[in-house]
Amino acid sequence: MTNEEKILAKARELFDVCGATLQSDGQTLLILGMESTTEQNLDDFGVRSGHFIMYGFRAYAAPKLEALINYIHKKGFSAQLVGRYGYPLEGKINLKNEAIRAKLGKRGKNTVVLHPKYGSRLRFMGIYTSASLPGRTTAQIVGEYEFAACRNCSICVDICPVKALEPFRMAKPDQCLSNLSPQNASGHSVLCDKCLKECPAGNKARRARKTPVPKTKNQKK
Ligand code: B12
Ligand code: SF4
Ligand code: SF4
Secondary structure, eight states: HHHHHHHHHHHHHHEEEEEEOTTTTOOOOEEEEOOSSSSSSSSOOOOETTTTOOIIIIIHHHHHHHHHHHHHTTTOOOOESSBBBTTTTTOOSSSSHHHHHSSSSSOOSSSSBBEEEEEEEEEEEEEESSSOOOOOOOOOOTTTTSSOOOOOHHHHHHHHHHHOEEEEESOOOOOOTTOOOOTTTTBBBBBOEEEHHHHOOTOOHHHSSOOOOOTTTTTTE
16 A cells, blocks of 8 residues: 555545545645534534634544644655634635535535535545645536435525525525524524535435325225
């Protein structure tokens, strides 16, 4: 195994999904995805003394990111997080587009990247590295409609309390309640996220509750 292959293997060991894209400046962007769950809530943000705190990323992602960066350095390559905990808040790097380019999923009508297993629960992080990781893609995004994960049910668009969504794009980002999220008494953000929570993609429990198939005349009631 080459050192580059070892780095990818390490990334797969630490994170739920990973992939790599080639940037226009020749650097490799390693994209990492981690599932946000009740036990490992990456969506736990807040404000303390006027500072934005990423409680979830700090607790669950930071130790893994540090371990991976140390590993890449030991293999003789550079490794630098993009933004805080690999999360560029300003949107300088579009992590959704990079994840789609790296074939980690495709955009759902709720605008976020859906994965066949993790649905809309992946949160993404990026690391710039000088390692020429195998499989890093130069591909641009094509055929965003053609994929199985989005069920095309439009629950996300219909459920949005402020009608911020149009299929596949956020028409009114300023209105999104996860943008203007209020804080609870301990300073943690109370996000809306209805368009993700109710999304049935990649979610076995919700899939089981899908509209039942109507019974035929011959079936017992
Ligand atoms: C700014 C931002 C927000 C803003 C505005 C989002 C926006 N404009 O869409 C606000 C605060 C509202 C927000 C909310 C949320 N966000 Co946010 N956000 C970001 C951030 C920092 C930048 C995204 C951005 O502005 N992109 C620019 C816009 C223009 O790009 P885009 O959304 O990809 O839009 C493209 C499509 O609309 C496409 N398009 C246009 N028309 C059409 C038509 C068709 C048919 C198709 C197919 C495509 C298409 O073209 C656009 C340009 O490429 C990213 C992190 C990052 N650096 O990438 C996280 C990020 C996108 N957010 C994320 C999440 C999880 C959320 C929330 C659930 C809150 C939360 N729990 O964190 C909500 C979800 C709301 C929603 N339904 O999107 C995740 C998404 C993970 C995933 N699985 O995809 C990211 C990647 C953060 C992360 N580290 O994981 N977010
Ligand atoms: S997070 Fe809430 S307000 Fe924002 S787009 Fe989704 S459903 Fe709408
Ligand atoms: S709620 Fe339905 S339409 Fe919206 S992203 Fe999820 S599966 Fe696709």
